[in-house]
Amino acid sequence: MWRRDLTIRILRTLVFMQSEETTTAAERAVAEHIVGVGPWEGPWPEDERYDPELLERGDRRNVLDRYRYWTMEAIVADLDSRRHPFHVAIENWQHDLNIGTVVRTANAFNAAAVHIIGRRRWNRRGAMVTDRYLHVHHHPDVESFAAWAREEGLTVLGVDLFPDSVPLETYDLPERCVLVFGQEGPGLSPEAVEAAESTLSIEQFGSTRSMNAASAAAIAMHAWVRRWAFGQRV
Numbered sequence: 699m700w701r702r703d704l705t706i707r708i709l710r711t712l713v714f715m716q717s718e719e720t721t722t723a724a725e726r727a728v729a730e731h732i733v734g735v736g737p738w739e740g741p742w743p744e745d746e747r748y749d750p751e752l753l754e755r756g757d758r759r760n761v762l763d764r765y766r767y768w769t770m771e772a773i774v775a776d777l778d779s780r781r782h783p784f785h786v787a788i789e790n791w792q793h794d795l796n797i798g799t800v801v802r803t804a805n806a807f808n809a810a811a812v813h814i815i816g817r818r819r820w821n822r823r824g825a826m827v828t829d830r831y832l833h834v835h836h837h838p839d840v841e842s843f844a845a846w847a848r849e850e851g852l853t854v855l856g857v858d859l860f861p862d863s864v865p866l867e868t869y870d871l872p873e874r875c876v877l878v879f880g881q882e883g884p885g886l887s888p889e890a891v892e893a894a895e896s897t898l899s900i901e902q903f904g905s906t907r908s909m910n911a912a913s914a915a916a917i918a919m920h921a922w923v924r925r926w927a928f929g930q931r932v
């Protein structure tokens with residue numbers, strides 16, 4: 699504990715040694731290991747994207763610095779203007795703890811939306827409130843989910859390790875698709891497999907039968923990002 703205090707004091711001294719004009723609120727927050735920024739200093743900005751309450755009290759949310767002091771609505775609108783066209787879906791029959799992490803990763807990659815198939819309630823803990831900046835839809839069963847995907851013209855791709863799954867590593871992902879993940883115990887349901895155009899597997903090299911759904915989802919979403927945000931062909 700004393701080491702942390704000492705480090706903070708040294709960093710504060712270093713910050714103090716810089717001229718006040720060149721030290722921003724963000725830099726001071728980093729030096730003091732505080733997430734976010736304190737109350738706005740100087741004349742308030744006119745832009746309506748700024749939230750008066752955050753300007754007054756400071757902004758400690760887990761958002762990029764460019765969104766500091768913005769209203770949640772303004773952040774969502776900005777993300778909406780550049781969402782990627784892939785969607786993510788996960789089956790939720792037994793309150794899978796992976797869902798929150800899947801949502802957080804979908805936010806990080808700016809997926810079009812996340813779809814929860816099955817139970818409406820899901821454990822939000824791993825999401826770290828990222829779900830507020832993302833569109834999360836609920837479908838009571840695979841049938842209604844598949845009907846929605848058809849209407850949207852999205853290719854449904856199941857992601858699971860089946861003997862006849864196609865390796866994700868060699869599959870050319872379509873731009874407009876929805877990647878569907880299964881539950882911790884049973885994996886993808888037979889209905890979800892039936893609804894999918896193909897099932898894709900992530901190659902493993904160790905002894906475990908599978909990884910958790912959140913890890914698999916992160917790998918699959920990143921495969922889409924490599925293909926369509928970076929143009930890397932398999």
Ligand SMILES: C[S@@+](CC[C@H](N)C(=O)[O-])C[C@H]1O[C@@H](n2cnc3c(N)ncnc32)[C@H](O)[C@@H]1O
Binds near residue numbers: 885
């Ligand atoms: C823990 S796994 C399900 C268990 C699996 N059915 C088994 O036999 O052990 C949960 C979900 O993670 C995803 N998953 C895990 N490992 C995967 C892999 N290597 N390739 C593709 N998907 C995977 C799938 O969506 C799967 O439904």
